[in-house]
Amino acid sequence: MILKPRPQDFVVIGYYLGKIILGLALSMFVPVFAGLVFFREASPVLDFLIAIEIALIAGLLLTRACSTEKELNWMQGMVVVSLSWLVAMLLGAIPLYLSGHWKSFLDACFDSMSGFATTGLILVQDLDHLSFTHNLWRHLILFIGGQGIVIVALSFFIKGFSGAFKMYVGEARDERILPNIIHTSRFIWFVSIVYLILGTSALAIAGMANGIRPASAFFHGVCIFMAAFDTGGFAPQSQNILYYHSLPFEIITIIIMILGAFNFKLHYHLWTGNRREIVRNIEMVTLFISIMVLFFITGFGLTQLGTYPGLAVLFRKGFYQLISAHTGTGYQTIYAAQFVNEWNHLARVGIICAMSLGGAACSTTGAIKMLRLGIIFKALLEDIKRIILPERAIVVQKYHHIKEIFLEDKQVRLAFLITLAYFALYWFGAVAGSCFGYPFIDSLFESTSASANVGLSCGITNAAMPAALKYIYIFQMWAGRLEFMSIFTLIGVFVAVIKGK
């Protein structure tokens, strides 16, 4: 029997949703401040003031109408998280749409969800003339989404409470770095801010060395860092990373993308002196092997066509797109059409596989993730050992993830379940794309990119694509970023409201 949610459930959900909306409203003061003080852009600032006012009205109404002191249970926590991301998409899209650079509110919502989910697919028009204020917001939503919208609220706007962990898990972060979840959230912010300072400085210096004016180099540095570390893939100019025509810039972004793909727990251990963890950790070992294998496939595909003159050029182009795909960033140093016209199927299959796998768990990447892949391989090894060894032999499989962990069926089942869910999501989008008349391999490429929150495009994503496909990609980005559980819970609650007793 399905139980109908009680009115009290909606009150609690509304209250915490209101708090998160207020948090989002406050985050919009960053572009307002930058727009007034640094960029002196009056009209774009107005777009943000309107969005802030709408968010504050909605947040105030919800927190007052649903005022409660009750704490969240699992169901409520998951629903708050899934709804928060939808609300964030709508609110984040308001200033974008008001700028006039998006053809419709749906397009603005698409880019907003793409930003919050750290995907990087874009429908913006004439990006090269977009205001600095709006451009900063595009990159800031990547940063907020990468850290986790709820983590932002947890860290700054919600005092410690036991329900925090439920929302933290709902955002696909199931690892506690520190015993207290608020301290964990703050550590994630601390790591990100330190890297923000270092990464921005490195990119700004590289930009100035490339001939960009200091103020512009700093702006590009901040934006590119936020997009690379949070594995988002937005860039301030329409040519993405190709705009800079710079090897140092590409090398720095590769380093930042890889750092963004690390587990925050691994960051913590590296920072506290446990440097051996980087070579022992199952995620790092799996990531290294995966990159090697997939680069071999991609590189082999590229050599067949002879598009690139010489191995050094082939390595530079192939490796950059592969790292960008594997870390889920989506930065490109080639045009989308070149994927279709100048890369053969084998090279594209290598990139699709890299996109579908992603980076480490508890990082800013999306997709299946290295921990699950590692666990599945360990389970496979265990089964092979069982077959080979005598029946009476006791087979025990362990893996190293910060500490030695015995492999349990429960972990394997969960890893398989989420992996299957991702594959289903990839195929769903690919079939949908094919139904709209796109070639299957291109549809699979774009669908995997959206679901795994990567952002590489082979050209399907543009403002002229069917609206239904835009909705499908928005759903894929949302489901892929939250790793299904909170989405399943939200669907379950809808079913319970209709069918429950």
Added chain:
Amino acid sequence: MRNLFNVKCVMFNVILLYTLHFTHYTAFAQPVSARELIENAQAYDGKTIAYAGEVIGDIMRRGNFAWINVTDGEKAIGVWLEGHLLKQADLLAGSYRSTGDLIEVIGVFHRACPEHGGDLDIHAFEIEKIAPGRHNPEASSFNTGKRNAAVVLLGALGLIWILAQLKFK
């Protein structure tokens, strides 16, 4: 003598046509769009082309050379040119605050430039300013409609806040 002259003319024309058609570099008088270049990169690879568009973003000087990015309104392509060409043209680059100079570039197109790490680019040997850019005065002004909407919403927000405070008390 006249016949000999005609034979020479025909031979010259044949050689010229052969050179234009079969050699590595082919001249295109009409500007080619960015989409055409990107989607048919192999066909234009290594050929001399004309490309027109607006200069956008930063003008990046690299020693005696420079990179500029030129958009035709749909896609932007990087153009590599010598510093003296840049100096002659004295370019204004487009951004939110300005519309950049509209230029025409004559140069060699590369689908994967060996000199620049495989980038799709144009090595220009001639640029011409077709129309000058201009600053955008709207960048620093308020939009009246948006200003009114912001004031109305501010009023609504204030009202809701006061009512919420009263209810709370």
